[in-house]
Amino acid sequence: MPEVVVDVVLKPEISDPQGQAVLGALGRLGHSGIRSVRQGKHFVIEVEGDPDEAELRSIAETLLANPVIEDVELHLPTD
């Protein structure tokens, strides 16, 4: 069954306390080469038949993400 992946990430101008907490923890643990961490959501969606890109984009942008503060990356299966 085709799998579509939707990644929801905070817009760059929105501060990300979760990512900053991870970054701080990595620094304290000695991982000094890490410059930034941003945390988002990752959805794996199984669809029946051929994925309808327009429908999936609409689902991603209106139901999975908050378009005021988040951007969406839609990854359709590569045939």
Place this chain on the structure above:
Amino acid sequence: MPEVVVDVVLKPEISDPQGQAVLGALGRLGHSGIRSVRQGKHFVIEVEGDPDEAELRSIAETLLANPVIEDVELHLPTD
């Protein structure tokens, strides 16, 4: 600066109430072609210099994910 993406997904045998809630909502909204939704976490990590795959895999598997219930997908930048 190189960006490494880490996707953390629940193992297939672990139930996913968040994903099931999204699936239920999509069904009620008329998106009947969606068969399953699984929700995970998506990290975008900026590293200084060349990414050290072993270090990043260790960070992903021990600090970003709970290896008892989650799997990790590491995506290094393609040169």
